[in-house]
Structures are given as C-alpha cells and as structure tokens.
Amino acid sequence: MKRNVLIIGAGGVANVVAHKCAQNNVLLGDIHIASRTVEKCRAIIQSVHEKGSMQQPGILNAHALDALDIRATSQLIRDTGAQIVVNVGSAFLNMSVLSACIDTGAAYIDTAIHEDPAKVCEQPPWYANYEWKRRQECADAGVTAVLGIGFDPGVVNAYARLAADDYFDKISSIDIIDTNAGSHGRYFATNFDPEINFREFIATVWSWQNRQWKANSMFEVRQEWNLPVVGQQTTYLTGHDELHSLSSVLDVPDIRFWMGFSDHYINVFTVLKQLGLLSVDPVQLPNGQSVVPLQVVKAVLPDPASLAPTYQGYTCIGNKVHGIKDGRQKDLLIYNVCDHAACYREVGSQAISYTAGVPAAAAAMLIAQGIWDTRRMMNVEELPPRPLLNLLDKMGLPTRVKDEQGDRPWNQAVELGSEALDEYADERELVQVA
Numbered sequence: 266m267k268r269n270v271l272i273i274g275a276g277g278v279a280n281v282v283a284h285k286c287a288q289n290n291v292l293l294g295d296i297h298i299a300s301r302t303v304e305k306c307r308a309i310i311q312s313v314h315e316k317g318s319m320q321q322p323g324i325l326n327a328h329a330l331d332a333l334d335i336r337a338t339s340q341l342i343r344d345t346g347a348q349i350v351v352n353v354g355s356a357f358l359n360m361s362v363l364s365a366c367i368d369t370g371a372a373y374i375d376t377a378i379h380e381d382p383a384k385v386c387e388q389p390p391w392y393a394n395y396e397w398k399r400r401q402e403c404a405d406a407g408v409t410a411v412l413g414i415g416f417d418p419g420v421v422n423a424y425a426r427l428a429a430d431d432y433f434d435k436i437s438s439i440d441i442i443d444t445n446a447g448s449h450g451r452y453f454a455t456n457f458d459p460e461i462n463f464r465e466f467i468a469t470v471w472s473w474q475n476r477q478w479k480a481n482s483m484f485e486v487r488q489e490w491n492l493p494v495v496g497q498q499t500t501y502l503t504g505h506d507e508l509h510s511l512s513s514v515l516d517v518p519d520i521r522f523w524m525g526f527s528d529h530y531i532n533v534f535t536v537l538k539q540l541g542l543l544s545v546d547p548v549q550l551p552n553g554q555s556v557v558p559l560q561v562v563k564a565v566l567p568d569p570a571s572l573a574p575t576y577q578g579y580t581c582i583g584n585k586v587h588g589i590k591d592g593r594q595k596d597l598l599i600y601n602v603c604d605h606a607a608c609y610r611e612v613g614s615q616a617i618s619y620t621a622g623v624p625a626a627a628a629a630m631l632i633a634q635g636i637w638d639t640r641r642m643m644n645v646e647e648l649p650p651r652p653l654l655n656l657l658d659k660m661g662l663p664t665r666v667k668d669e670q671g672d673r674p675w676n677q678a679v680e681l682g683s684e685a686l687d688e689y690a691d692e693r694e695l696v697q698v699a
Contacts, residue, residue, distance in 0.1 A: 266633060266634065266635060267348035267349050267372055267632055267633050267638060268292075268293065268294035268295070268348055268349075268633060269293070269294040269295040269296075269297075269345065269346045269347045269348055269349070270286050270293050270294070270295070270296050270297070270347060270349045270350075270351060270629055271297045271298075271299060271341065271342060271345055271347035271349070271350045271351070271371070272286070272296070272297065272298045272299070272351045272353065273299050273300070273330065273332050273338075273350065273351070273352045273353065273354045273358065273362055274300060274352065274353040274354030274355075274358075275298060275300035275302060275305035275306045275308075275309060275354075276305075276353070276354075276457075276458065276568075276569070276570055276618075277457070277569050277570040277573070277614050277615065277617070277618030277622075278353045278376065278415070278457070278614075278618045278621045278622040278625070279298065279300075279309060279353045279354075279622070280309045280312060280570065280612065280613065280614050280618065280622070281608075281612055281614050281618050281619050281621070281622025281623060281626070282351050282353055282622045282625050282626050282629075283296065283298055283309045283310070283312075283313055283325075284312070284313055284316065284318045284611070284612040284613075284622075285612075285622065285623055285626035285627075285660060286351075286626050286629060287313045287318040287319045287320065287325060288318050288319075288320050289320055289626070289630055290319060290320050290321060290323045291320050291321055292630055292633050292634070293349070293629060293630065293633055294323070294324075295323060295324035295325075295326075295345065295346065295347075296323070296324065296325045296326075297324075297325075297326050297327075297328060297341075297345045297347060298310065298325075298326070298327050298328070299327075299328040299329070299330035299332070299341060300329070300330065300354065301329065301330065301331055301332075302329075303327050303328065303329040306327030306328065307327045309327075310325050310326075310327055312612075312613050313325060316611070316612060316613065318612070326345075328341060328345075332352075332354055332358045332361055332362055333357075333358060333361045334361075335361050335364045335365050335368070338361065338362060338365035339365040339368045339369050342365060342366070342369045342371050343369060347371055348370075348371055348372060349371060349372045349374065349629050349632055349633065350362060350365070350366050350371045350372065350373055350374065351374045351375075351625050351626070351628075351629055352373065352374065352375040352376075353375070353376055353621075353622065353625060355458065355460075355461065356377045356378065356379060356380040356461055357379075357380055357381070357382050359375055359377075359378070359379035359380075359395070359396070360379050360395055360396075360399075362375075363375075363396075363399060363410060366408055366410070367399070367402050367403060367406045367408050370406060370407065370408060371408070372408065372409040372410070372411075372632045372638065373403075373408065373409070373410040373411070374410075374411050374414055374625055374628050374629060374632070375411075375412060375413065375414070375625075376413060376414060376415035376418075376419065376621050376622075376624075376625050377413060377415065377418070377461070377506060378391050378392060378395075378396070378412075378413060378418070378506040378509070379394075379395040379396060380461070380464065381395075382545070383545070385464055385467060385468045385545055386464075386467075386468030386469050386471075386504065389471045389478045389508075389509055390509035390510070390512065390513060391506065391509040392412070392506075392509050392510055392513075392644070393509075396410075396412055396642065397642075399642065400641070400642045403640075403641050403642040404640070404641045404642070407640040407641075408640065408641075408642075409632055409637070409638050409639050409640055409641065409643075410641070410642040410643070411628050411632070411637060411643055411645065411648070412510070412642065412643065412644050412645070413506050413507065413510070413644060413645060414624050414625055414627075414628040414645050415620070415621035415622075415624055415625060416582055416601070416620040416621055416624060416662075417441060417443050417505065417506075417507060417522075417582055418505070418506040418507035418510070418645065419507075419621075419624045419625075419645055420582075420601070420620075420624050420645075420653070420654075420657065420662070420664075421441045421507055421582065421583070421584055422507050422510065422511060422644060422645035422646040423645050423646065423648075423650035423653050423654060424583065424584040424599040424600075424650070424664070425439055425507075425511055425515060425517075425520075425584055425586070425646055426515075426645070426646040426647075426648075426650045427599065427650040427651070427654065427675070428584065428586045428588075428597060428599060429515055429517075430650070432586070432590065432595070432597055432666075433586065433588040433589065433590050433595060433597075434588070434589050434590055434591065435588050435589045436515070436516075436517045436586055436587070436588035437517070437518060437519065437587050437588050437589075438517065438518065438519040438520070438521075438586070438587045438588075439511070439515075439517055439519070439520045439521075439584055439585070439586050440488075440521050440522075440523060440584070440585040440586075441505070441507060441508075441520070441521070441522045441523065441582075441583075441584050442490055442492065442498075442500060442523045442525075442581075442582065442583055442584070442585060442600075443500075443522070443523065443524045443525065443580075443582045444490070444492060444495055444498040444500060444524075444525035444580065444581050444582070445525060445578075445580045445616075445617065446494075446495035446496070446498065446525075446578050446579050446580070446581065447576050447577060447578030447579060447580065447605045447615070447616065448576070448577055448578055449572040449575055449576045449615070450575045451567055451572065453529070453530075453533050453566070454566055454567040454569065454572055455566060455569060456569055456572070456615065456617035456618075457569050457617055457618070457621070458563070458569065459562060459563040459566045459569075460559055460560060460563045463534070463537075463543050463559060463562070464545070464559070465503070465504065465505070466483045466503070466534065467483070467538060467543050468483075469481070469482075469504065470482060470483055470485070470486075470502055470503055470504045471504045471508065471509075472502060472504070472508060472520070472521045472522065473508050473511075473512040473517075473519065473520040473521070474518075474519050474521070475518055475519065476518050481502055483501070483503070484501050484526070484531055485501075485502065486501065486502035487499065487500070487501055487502075488500050488501070488502070488523055490523070490585075492581045492583075492598075492600070493581060493598075493600060493602060493665070493667065493672060494579050494581055494602045495578075495579055495580075495581040495602070498525050498581070499525060499526070500523035500524055500525045500526070501523065501524060501525075501526055502521060502522070502523060503522050503523065503524040504522070505522035505524075507522065508520050508521075508522055510644040510645075510646065511646055514644060514646050514647055515646060537562060541558055542558045542559070542561070542562050543558065543559050543562065544557070544558045544559060545557060545558075545559050569615075569617070569618070570614065570618070572615050573605075573608070573609045573613060573614050573615040573618070574609060576605035576606065576609065576615040576616070577605055577606055578604075578605055579602050579603060579604055579605065579616070580601075580602065580603045580605070580616045580617065580620060581600060581601070581602050582600065582601055582603075582620065583598055583599050583600025583601060584597075584598070584599045584600070585597075585598050586598075586599065595668065595669075596668060596669075597666060597667070597668045598666065598667040598668070599664060599665075599666050599675065600664070600665055600666075600667070601620070601657075601662050601663065601664055601665070602665075603616040603619060603620050603661075603662065604616065608661075611661065619661070619662075620662060623657065623660050623661055623662050624653070624657065624662070626660070627653060627656045627657055627660055628653070630656060631652055631653065631656065636649070636652050637649075637652075637653075654675060654676070655676065658674075658676070
C-alpha cells in the first residue's frame, strides 16, 4: 500500500487535486505541493483549510521546485517520503518528473501527454514519441506510471474500455465529445494553460479513421450534437491525446475527438494566428530582445484559475459509441455533466479544472489501495474501469449512460454476467471515499 502524495504544479487542476487528496488523507497520508512559485502552493493550502477539506488533521506543505531539475525532484520525493507523485504542472515537465519517479520508485500520475516546447503536433501516435519509450524502464524499476488520467484524456479512455468490455461485442466507432456550455464573463480566456491550449489547435488535426491516421486542418470538420443538459452543441474535429493510445489498445476502426468552440473563440483564435501571435518561434524586438509570441499572448490573458468565481453553466463530456451487441446495431452515450458553480463552491475551481483534477486524485487513491498499482506503465484503457467510475461517482463526477433503454446512472445499466457482477461487487467493496 502506497502513501504520501507529492503534487507538482500549482494551477487550477493542482488546486482540485489538493482538495480531493485532502478530503481523503486518511488513505493518502501526507500531502505536499511543489511549484516554481511557492506562493501559489501556499494559496492552495490556504484554500484547502478555508474550505475545510482535510478529512483529518495531517501534513499539508508547500515547496519551491523547478521540476525540470530531475535531481532536485528526486530529492524532494525522498525528503517528503512521497510514494505517489501527481504531475499536474506543464506538459513540458512530464519526462523529467517521470525520470525522478523511476529514480526513486514513486508511482507517477499525469493528466496530459508530454510536449517538447520546440515542437508542435508531432507525428502520431504521440505516446510513442516520449512516454512509451520509457515502458521498459518503469517495468525494470517496478514503477507504476498511469498516463493521461484527467477527464480527456483519462475518464473517456475508461468509458471506451467499459463500452468494449460490457456493452458491445464489437465497436465500429467512438466519438469523444467535449463541450463547455458555461460562461465566465470575460471577453476572451482559455480554460486551461493558454500556451498548451493554443498549441493543440495551431497545426495538423490527427484522427483515427479506417484504422489509419487521417490529417485535417483545425475547424475544417464540423459536427452538431444534441447532448444531455447542455442541449445542441457545435463541435469541431480536433486532435487529442487519447486517440493516440486508444487506437493502439482497442480494436476500433474509427476514433475521433470533437471539441466545442464558439464563433467568438474561433474569430479571436484566427486573428491571433494570422498575426503570428500563436507562433512558438522566437522573434526579435527592435530593442534587441527576443520573445516567443505565444508566451506573450499567455502573459496577457487571464489566469484560467481566476475564471472560477464568475463561471456559470455546465460541461458535458462523453463518448458516443456505435457497434454491435448480440447481433444488433447499438448506439450508446457514456457521459458526465459538471456544474461550474458547484465546483467553485466545493473547491474554488471551475469545472474544466475540476473534471481534470478529480480523476487524478482518484487514480492516486486506486494506486494507494493497490487496485491500480501495476508496477509498470499503463494508459487508462489498460486498467479496470469500474473501480475508477465507482470512485468518481462518490467524488463529484458521476457517470451516466444513454441508449435505447433511456438515460440512467452507469452502474444501473452495466450488462454483465453473474461472474463479472461478483467481480464488480468485490471492486466496490475495495473502493471507499470520504
């Protein structure tokens, strides 16, 4: 059983992870938060205490850390006695933090794929460029590494696994749909790190179609969806992390990712791109200084964490799955709806951060209990999904399914045989949450 958590990062997602770990510190033990800016870590700690999130009195400390410094990160892991590291800092940190975990034997968790600051939209599958090259190292060191356990990637991967295991004999397509019907009241802002946000949309859109990678341009392919709670939503085919593991792990011909964008977002994005302000290449200023335009845009936009107090409305994220069950065509939507205002009342964050942070904390709990402590590198769809979804139901992210039989909680709709139901009951007994 692993205990003591080190959270790397101090943004909106780290805030959620800290609150959720604090709410379950009887299981998880000591909690430490580390970032370049230690004041941000202290602000999270203050929020945890103000919200009364600590399940029981315990250690909750802040640390200054440059997580690109592998030696310093390894030393902090040893100094804190952390056996689980939750990396929710920039995606540029992943390989450094993973190296420190391999060095120390600590379990590793992240919520997004690694990125090289000098490269945008590398060749698919993206995981093969960095993470999967370290699989053998993790296995040799007996290190558990759970990759991409936010919501998307993360929970949607578990949705895909659940669909394959319990609802379909054969799946022909998975459409992952991410929509935000909320409003923060600002002229323009991104819901997470602007630099990472824009990097997703400035190059090739890769999707998995007819068992091969297909390239499109951003905002080239549009799709309308009528979704629970949020209603009619406009989305665009977008490249995203989970496609790059699901296409390898599951035998599904077509896997696509759709993200909702307003006309206003597209207009601002287009102007910024046309002006060259989304470039990652340095430009020379008249005074001789060199700047990266995208980093300047990031500096002038609102901090995503600052959006939370005024955010109203809902997100709806899920998988539309089509396939065959018992010789008949079947369609299924597996999804979650999350309320921005409710998230702020509970942990002081908006729903985008909440949906990414809660699953990472849940993964820490599943590792602590041994359920996901595999001692090797795993993508989420390679892990049992039911313990995760059962835990998320209790932690504020309930899953529902919608099909020809209606719309209902997922665990009232699982189509299992008696042996599988016995296993499911055993898993429910293992997973407990405050």
